[in-house]
Amino acid sequence: MKKIEVKKGQILQRKGDVNSKLYRVESGLLRSYSISDKGKEHIYMFAPENWIIADSVAPDEPCDLFIDAIEPSIVWQEDKAQHLAHDVPKLIKRINVLQKRVIMLMCASALERYEHFLATYPDIVQRVPQKMIASYLGITPEALSTVRRKRPQKA
């Protein structure tokens, strides 16, 4: 359990690394993402204050995801094995969130996905560039732009 200061853009984990750590964000903003064969970046999740971010592989297996900092951040580095063993309900919750996301990706339109993103990360919209939101939603920045234009305005 170690406190780390992370600069904007600094990479904490690369695909292929073996990383037995996870990161609890005290302040700032991290993200995890994959890079496809075709070289496209897809953001898997954002981790603002109090979120935990990690690659969900066994502590001794190579990672699938990159993790880096979108903002300068303070994070606690913890041991995956130790931390997770205690918290089965949290793991189940995580699976449940993923389950919902899979189902959403299978049936929701770009607009619906955007609305869901806003609900999931209410205060992230202002903090990250549009292209990252598009990357999280699995659409292009251009498509996101038109979605935002057409979107029923609330408040």
Place this chain on the structure above:
Amino acid sequence: MKKIEVKKGQILQRKGDVNSKLYRVESGLLRSYSISDKGKEHIYMFAPENWIIADSVAPDEPCDLFIDAIEPSIVWQEDKAQHLAHDVPKLIKRINVLQKRVIMLMCASALERYEHFLATYPDIVQRVPQKMIASYLGITPEALSTVRRKRPQKA
């Protein structure tokens, strides 16, 4: 821990049920699926012999998914809480699989998803109707039909 005989088409769990059980398939084939607001069915997973299938919610919360039998099956009904507590690595493995699936849904074409399905469930293709495979892939049966036609034939 109870052995159950399940008829083809029999429903083990409905959306909204509170179900503290999970199911280990001894023989046969189960599936879990959701039904969207628009009434569309999306298969979330298949569970052939030796697989475990359940809704990933806390044992005391209402379920998101339906579970039913595609073939007449013999399943062991077990207690979620009890079973899962023992097996943190299995939970992590599950999260990892979901992580990969989310990423795939974000960037893979219908063809790539179909190939991945074949790799994941090598002996299911013959056992379920095409429309269920399409439902699992998040495409229409018509689209699956053309994918199969165009697909690079192997052996």
Place this chain on the structure above:
DNA sequence: CACACTTCTTAATCTACATTAATGCACCGG
């Protein structure tokens, strides 16, 4: 056996989103 019923396929048309390209802006370093 005949009949309804479901599944699978094929083809024509439609649509959401991708791609490409052009423009306007903000930010940054010289």
Place this chain on the structure above:
DNA sequence: CCGGTGCATTAATGTAGATTAAGAAGTGTG
């Protein structure tokens, strides 16, 4: 102060897959 670089937006054109519709083949039921 100016020119570069990256981001957001808009519009045009392209395309994967949805929708619709029809017919062929299989399956269970009276």
